[in-house]
Amino acid sequence: MCGGRLSLSSMLCIFSMVMLLHSVFCADSDRSQRKIVHVTEGETGEVIVQTAPGVVTTHRGGTIILPCRYHYEHSGEEPAPVRIKWSKISEPASFTDVFVALGKEMRDFGPYKNRVSLQEHDPGDASLIVRNVTLADYGRYECEVTNELEDDTGTVKLDLEGVIFPYYPRLGRYHMNFHDAQKACKQQDGILASYDQLHEAWLNGLDWCNAGWLQDGSVQYPISKPREECGKKETPIGVRNYGYRHKEDERYDAFCFTSNLNGIVGLSAK
Missing domain, CATH: 3.10.100.10 (Mannose-Binding Protein A, subunit A)
Structure with missing residues (x-):
């Protein structure tokens, strides 16, 4: 949390949290204008995302898990919540919102509504459960994990038997x-x-x-x-x-x- 007296640093902290919450639910925001920072080991507050290589396969009407895990090393006693966002990658290089979560606040979008949720087996599990898979679900997906300052992404391909x-x-x-x-x-x-x-x-x-x-x-x-x-x-x-x-x-x-x-x-x- 950004507790303490309202010093300049506290005010900046509060402002950054407000902006992060605002960005979570702006589904129509222009992704191309957002700078993505890919972090490396050794940086403070790093976020590292790992997805399974290759593809995951199911059939229409089935349930599938798109695997994604993250490691987040935070500094401080009460770290800010992590944002998890899943998007479908369309051609050429455009993104469609699928699911976003910030703490306990979660939202699914469009044709994925009421069909997707996080697996959350343990801390660091950002895997997405997709139920009642449709033909249109075929394709590549991006798992993005963001803290206050940095983020990292991984991709998973969903294939269908057919x-x-x-x-x-x-x-x-x-x-x-x-x-x-x-x-x-x-x-x-x-x-x-x-x-x-x-x-x-x-x-x-x-x-x-x-x-x-x-x-x-x-x-x-x-x-x-x-x-x-x-x-x-x-x-x-x-x-x-x-x-x-x-x-x-x-x-x-x-x-x-x-x-x-x-x-x-x-x-x-x-």
């Missing part, structure tokens, strides 16, 4: 702009796939000539068997990339992803 499938409407190939593709995947109980998901499907043998939209607005397609009708025989195998395309004007097919299917999706090369 299947990639190419899709085009009855009208034929290359009739959908990006927004049409989003709607089409949703109608098929899915979402637009990410590059990582498409690449994994290619590693598992997916071969498809038609170029399709992905989640990040790029257009790509996987080739395991080069042939003339799929960009020439001499072209190397792999996920071929058309780059980021105009989301309104240009038209392609779609690569959709879904999880926890009741049936089986069959794929064949074209």
Whole structure:
């Protein structure tokens, strides 16, 4: 606490606490304007965040723990509360608020409301429990721990068990702009796939000539068997990339992803 007589240092301490509390619940604040200080060992009041390497995997409807631990060495008898903030990292390099806690004050945001909470098994445990996982929860998350002066971050990737499938409407190939593709995947109980998901499907043998939209607005397609009708025989195998395309004007097919299917999706090369 910032107790004692109201000296200049006490007033500055009170002011810093007020500003910290204010920042916790400003969900729409511009993250790019906030300076992030990554601390190193040996500094007073350091915060060190550790997250598990690799990915954590679940399925739609499941419960998953995004692991995050922190070590906070404070000076003084009554340290200020630590702020824990979880955000989802979107492409390109934008952040969506998921959950924030300052002491006993906690708040969840948007589609994560009533689905997320801290694990808090012991002091230093900032792991996030996510319940009733949705397709849209797939992706990378940032765990940020902040004290009065410093902070540190770690990232965790949430993956989903599922299947990639190419899709085009009855009208034929290359009739959908990006927004049409989003709607089409949703109608098929899915979402637009990410590059990582498409690449994994290619590693598992997916071969498809038609170029399709992905989640990040790029257009790509996987080739395991080069042939003339799929960009020439001499072209190397792999996920071929058309780059980021105009989301309104240009038209392609779609690569959709879904999880926890009741049936089986069959794929064949074209």
